[in-house]
Amino acid sequence: MAVLTRKKKPTSVFEKLSDETWRRKFLRNVIIPWIFISPLLIIHIFVVAIPAVQGVYMSLTDWTGIGMNVNFVGLDNYHRLFFEDETFGKSLGNNVIWMAFFLTVPFILALFCAAMLAQVKRGGMLYRSILFIPYVLASVVTTTIWKNLLNPRQGIGAALDNMLGLEDVFGVAFLGRPESALISIAFIDNWHFWGFLMILFLAAMQSIPPVLYDAAKIDGANRWQEFRHVTLPGIRPVMLFMYMMVAIWSFLAFDYIFLLTQGGPAGASEVIATQLYKNAFFRFQAGYGAAQGVVISIFAGFIIMIFVTLRRRGWDI
Amino acid sequence: MTAIGKVSIRDTVLQRGRGKERSRLLVFNHTVLLLLTAFAVIPLLVLAFNSVKTNLEIGQNPLGPPRNIVPDNFPDAWEKGNFATTMGNSIIYVVATIAAELVLGGLAAYALARKRPPGSDLLMLYFLVASTIPLWMYIVPLFVQINTLKRLGVDARFLLIMVYVAGSAPLTIFLLRSYMIDLPTELEDAARVDGANEFQVLTRIVLPLTKPGFLTVGLVVGLGVWNEFLLALTFIHDPNQFPVTTSFYKFVDRFDRDWSLTSAGAIIIIFPVMVLFLALQRQFIEGLAEGGIKT
Known part of the structure; x- marks a missing residue:
C-alpha cells in the first residue's frame, strides 16, 4: 500500500531506474534473492536439465559413445527396443516381477511389524533402531554379506542341510541359478529396504489420535477391526505415497542386481537399467542406451500420472 | 455428577480390561519383533564373526562365533583394500557435498521462503518436475559431459561432488524451505528493527532456528x-580417487575367496556409519523418514 501514498509513482523503465528507492528495493527483492538461488540452480541445470534434454536427442541417434560420427536415425532405437530386441522384453518383465515383489513383500512385512511395534511401549525405541540398521548400510556391504550367506557350500543353506541331514536341498546357488536369481536379489534388497518402510508406517501410526482407538474400543471393535478401520485409514496417505515411490523405484532398480549378478546368469536377472548400463558403457551403444533411459523415464512418468489422476478424483494421497 | 462418575467407572473398567489384554498380547508382539x-x-x-576368523576357520565354521579372535584381518584389509586413500576420498566427497549443499541450498531456500x-x-515447479526425472534419463549425456570436462583438466572429484549436490538439490530446497516458512517472521522483523542487516538476519536468527532442518539434510x-x-563407479576411473564403495567393489572382486579379508573390509566401511547412527539415532531415523516422504 506504500505505492498509493507515494506522490509520484514511477512508471516507465527509465523513470524506475532513476528512482533511488525503487532501485534499492529492486536490488533487495529481486536481484539478491536470485543471486542466492542461482548457484544451486545453475549446477542443477548443468547436471540434470541439459543432459536430460540431450538424452532425448541422443536416443534418436546411432551414436556409439565415442568419436564424432553421429547420425540421426529417428525412432529406430525405439523400434529396435520394442520389436527386435528380445532381451528388452525379458528385462521389462523382470522389472514387473521386481515391482510385484516390492509392492507386496516389504509392505506386508512393514505393516505387520509397525502394527506390532506401535503397541509396544517399553523397548520400542530399541527395536526401532535395530530394525532400521540394515537401511543405513551401503549396497556394496549388504551384497557382500548376503553373497557369503547364500554361498551353496558355506552359507545358511549348507548349514540347514547339515542340520537336517539333507544334501543340496537348501545349499544351492540361489544367485547362480536362472530360476531363483532375480527373486534372491529382491530378497536381499528387501532385507535392506523394509525397515525404512516400517519406520514410515510406524511414524504415521503414532500420529493417529488415540481418541479414535478409544472410540473403537467403546464401539466394541476387536483388534482386527481396530486395525482395519482405524489404523489402515490413518496411514493410508503414507501407504499410497510409498506405493507410488516403490512402483517408480522398481523401474530404476540397479545397484543390487549389478552388484550380485550383473544381470546373469544368461540374462535371468537383467532389468532395463542394467541393460542400459551395459549398452551405454560397455557395448558402445550410447544412443540405444539413451533410448532405454527415456523409456524408463516414461514408465516413471506414467506411474506418477496414474497417482496424480487418482488424487484429482478425490482419492486422497 | 453421576454421569461423570459413570464414565469414569466405565473408563477404569475398560482400562483394566485393556491392560490385561495388552500384557497378554504383547508376548506375541515381542516374539514377532524379536x-x-x-x-x-x-x-x-x-x-x-567372520571378520575376526582365519579363512581356515571360516571353512569349517562359516556362520558361528569365532573360536579364536584374529584381529590381523583388519590391518590386512586396510592395507590391501587401500582404505587409507579411499576413506580419505569418501570423507572428502561427504564433507564437500554436505558443505556445498547446506550453503547453496540454505541460500536458495531462504530466498524462496522469505x-x-x-x-x-516457476522455480519450485522446475524443481518439482526435475525431482521426478530418473538418473537413467541423463546419465549417458552426463557421462559424455563429464569426460569432456575431465579431458579439459577439471578434477573428476569436483565433478562428482557437483553431481551429488545437484542430485539432492530438490530435496534440500523443499525441506529447508518448509522449515524456514514455518519460522514466524516476527523474529526476523524484530532483528531488523534492532538494526540487523539481511546477512545478520540470516546467520543470527534464521540459521540457528532452522538447525534441525540443516541437520536432517546433512x-x-x-x-x-x-x-x-x-x-562413483561411472564417473571416477582413477583408483586414487575411488570412494570406499567402488574401491571395495573391486576389492571384493579380487579377493573373492578370502572371506575374512572382505568381511573385515566391510566392517571398516560400515563402522563410521554405525558409530554415527548409534550416536544420532533419532535424527537419523526421523531425518531419513522425512527425506523419504518429501522426495
Whole structure:
C-alpha cells in the first residue's frame, strides 16, 4: 500500500531506474534473492536439465559413445527396443516381477511389524533402531554379506542341510541359478529396504489420535477391526505415497542386481537399467542406451500420472 | 455428577480390561519383533564373526562365533583394500557435498521462503518436475559431459561432488524451505528493527532456528554419498580417487575367496556409519523418514 501514498509513482523503465528507492528495493527483492538461488540452480541445470534434454536427442541417434560420427536415425532405437530386441522384453518383465515383489513383500512385512511395534511401549525405541540398521548400510556391504550367506557350500543353506541331514536341498546357488536369481536379489534388497518402510508406517501410526482407538474400543471393535478401520485409514496417505515411490523405484532398480549378478546368469536377472548400463558403457551403444533411459523415464512418468489422476478424483494421497 | 462418575467407572473398567489384554498380547508382539530383529541382526553378526576368523576357520565354521579372535584381518584389509586413500576420498566427497549443499541450498531456500522474488513459483515447479526425472534419463549425456570436462583438466572429484549436490538439490530446497516458512517472521522483523542487516538476519536468527532442518539434510545427503556406488563407479576411473564403495567393489572382486579379508573390509566401511547412527539415532531415523516422504 506504500505505492498509493507515494506522490509520484514511477512508471516507465527509465523513470524506475532513476528512482533511488525503487532501485534499492529492486536490488533487495529481486536481484539478491536470485543471486542466492542461482548457484544451486545453475549446477542443477548443468547436471540434470541439459543432459536430460540431450538424452532425448541422443536416443534418436546411432551414436556409439565415442568419436564424432553421429547420425540421426529417428525412432529406430525405439523400434529396435520394442520389436527386435528380445532381451528388452525379458528385462521389462523382470522389472514387473521386481515391482510385484516390492509392492507386496516389504509392505506386508512393514505393516505387520509397525502394527506390532506401535503397541509396544517399553523397548520400542530399541527395536526401532535395530530394525532400521540394515537401511543405513551401503549396497556394496549388504551384497557382500548376503553373497557369503547364500554361498551353496558355506552359507545358511549348507548349514540347514547339515542340520537336517539333507544334501543340496537348501545349499544351492540361489544367485547362480536362472530360476531363483532375480527373486534372491529382491530378497536381499528387501532385507535392506523394509525397515525404512516400517519406520514410515510406524511414524504415521503414532500420529493417529488415540481418541479414535478409544472410540473403537467403546464401539466394541476387536483388534482386527481396530486395525482395519482405524489404523489402515490413518496411514493410508503414507501407504499410497510409498506405493507410488516403490512402483517408480522398481523401474530404476540397479545397484543390487549389478552388484550380485550383473544381470546373469544368461540374462535371468537383467532389468532395463542394467541393460542400459551395459549398452551405454560397455557395448558402445550410447544412443540405444539413451533410448532405454527415456523409456524408463516414461514408465516413471506414467506411474506418477496414474497417482496424480487418482488424487484429482478425490482419492486422497 | 453421576454421569461423570459413570464414565469414569466405565473408563477404569475398560482400562483394566485393556491392560490385561495388552500384557497378554504383547508376548506375541515381542516374539514377532524379536524374530524380525534377529533377521536384521544375524547377517551383521555373522559378518562381524567372520571378520575376526582365519579363512581356515571360516571353512569349517562359516556362520558361528569365532573360536579364536584374529584381529590381523583388519590391518590386512586396510592395507590391501587401500582404505587409507579411499576413506580419505569418501570423507572428502561427504564433507564437500554436505558443505556445498547446506550453503547453496540454505541460500536458495531462504530466498524462496522469505523474499519470494518474481519467478519463485516457476522455480519450485522446475524443481518439482526435475525431482521426478530418473538418473537413467541423463546419465549417458552426463557421462559424455563429464569426460569432456575431465579431458579439459577439471578434477573428476569436483565433478562428482557437483553431481551429488545437484542430485539432492530438490530435496534440500523443499525441506529447508518448509522449515524456514514455518519460522514466524516476527523474529526476523524484530532483528531488523534492532538494526540487523539481511546477512545478520540470516546467520543470527534464521540459521540457528532452522538447525534441525540443516541437520536432517546433512545426514540424509552425507549418508547417501558415503554409500553411493553407481555414480562413483561411472564417473571416477582413477583408483586414487575411488570412494570406499567402488574401491571395495573391486576389492571384493579380487579377493573373492578370502572371506575374512572382505568381511573385515566391510566392517571398516560400515563402522563410521554405525558409530554415527548409534550416536544420532533419532535424527537419523526421523531425518531419513522425512527425506523419504518429501522426495
